[in-house]
Amino acid sequence: MWAAHILSYLVMSKVKKFLEGCIQLHYTPTTQMFCVFFCLFFCHHQANTLPNVAPSGTATQSSTIPLGDASHAIDGNKNTYYEAGFCTHTYDRLNSWWSLLLPAMYSISSISITNRNIVGERINKAEILIGNSLDNNGNNNPRCTVIDSIPNGGTSTFDCGGMIGRVVNLYHSGSDPQSVMSVCEVEVYGELYQAPSPSLSVGVNGGSIILVDKKLSWSDALFYCRDFHRDLLSIRNGEEQTKVEELLGNPTFPVTEHVWLGLRRYLMGEKWFWMSGDDPNDYSHWRHQTQSPIRQSSSPCGGIETSAPFHWTDHSCEDHANFICFDGDGTDVQKVTFFSSARSPKLPP
Known part of the structure; x- marks a missing residue:
């Protein structure tokens, strides 16, 4: 009976609901443990089978120095040597950012970022933001996580738990007037949530x-x-x-x-x-x-x-x-915030 429940949750629920189900169905401690381990295996499998949707989007950034085009982060090449021409690079400015606009809304499971082979500390404390707002160049969207660090030349993956959006940003929100955003690849793993209508x-x-x-x-x-x-x-x-x-x-x-x-x-x-x-x-x-x-x-x-x-x-x-x-481009006019309790709970706050 418990095996049937597991399969049912696997087919009909997201990972979070699956884990909740392990507890709510009042299994014995042994079966609960098996259920959790089964889900963790499924989570890992799912994260590795979802497609990288980043190459379908359009990348921009706060500024660009020679060889450091924003599009280099979604070109599929993880070469970490900046001189090779496959990494992004902004000027050193306050609140530097890199942004990806996807062609549709996606449920984003995880984001992998490949750092440069040197000065990798420049990515430290950058925020990963996901949402749909283009206000402030997308930097007002909900936060997935804050990057503590990524090793020089290394790739780190960050779990975003199925956040919904079509705008993915890396953002230095702090007070450093010389922040630099420079990465060599950004991979966004997710599944289509909603495509725009004709x-x-x-x-x-x-x-x-x-x-x-x-x-x-x-x-x-x-x-x-x-x-x-x-x-x-x-x-x-x-x-x-x-x-x-x-x-x-x-x-x-x-x-x-x-x-x-x-x-x-x-x-x-x-x-x-x-x-x-x-x-x-x-x-x-x-x-x-x-x-x-x-x-x-x-x-x-x-x-x-x-x-x-x-x-x-x-x-x-x-x-x-x-x-x-x-x-079109935003203006200095402040748009009116609107809340509706009828909006789908799947959408980000």
């Missing part, structure tokens, strides 16, 4: 606006945009309104009568705000040329009509509609 986009103001072929509630649309792009779209001027109309006027897939924007109204008042933190008073395109009236307490979320004259409209946040995300 979309249509146009460029605007150095970035892009993306109409997503997926129907979600307003809050889920916000999380989606923050996971895969920068944010749910804010329309800050007439040029951006025109670009949105251009996008909605030629869709390549069926869209709902309205699509979500990053518009939200305070529940206890008439004031609307952009989730990006931009000022909604700078530009508006409500049907009545003023801020949208409160139709009902259950309509505090804003969208835009998908046909002319493309007015902004308020709706129940639970409506399922297409939505528009924004990608």
Whole structure:
């Protein structure tokens, strides 16, 4: 009977749940011990069979000295001699970082880092961060661990326990004004968690606006945009309104009568705000040329009509509609934090 339970947990659970199951099923001490050892063998086997997804991503870093391109950390070559041209290297600056943007969200089991053959102490105390936020170049994401040290020319592996994200960073968060980030290979072992949906986009103001072929509630649309792009779209001027109309006027897939924007109204008042933190008073395109009236307490979320004259409209946040995300460089504007108890517990805090 206990063997069947083990197989059941093996197939249906992640490693953490498997270990919890060893205790919760009230086995005898002998069977509990066997269960734990079996799981540890499985963990090791799983960690070595998951693919290295790092080469599918795009690497960047805080600065680059000659021969030290960020992409060298995901080129598959573990040569630890910097002069050979296979390692990364930033200038010595405060809060140096290296970042990897993956093409989709992954459940990341472990990360292996290969250090240079000399001055390996430069990696000491760097943080490994995993998440979906691009704010502060990805350096605001949750922490997997802090690197104590990696031997010169050696490779160390760090268990990240299935953290969810598409942004992986190495970050010197301390006060050293001459921190350097220099590694020779970064391997990210994980499995696909969620891929982005098909979309249509146009460029605007150095970035892009993306109409997503997926129907979600307003809050889920916000999380989606923050996971895969920068944010749910804010329309800050007439040029951006025109670009949105251009996008909605030629869709390549069926869209709902309205699509979500990053518009939200305070529940206890008439004031609307952009989730990006931009000022909604700078530009508006409500049907009545003023801020949208409160139709009902259950309509505090804003969208835009998908046909002319493309007015902004308020709706129940639970409506399922297409939505528009924004990608591009961040600004000094502070985006509004949003929490939903309905969000999947698999996603990082």
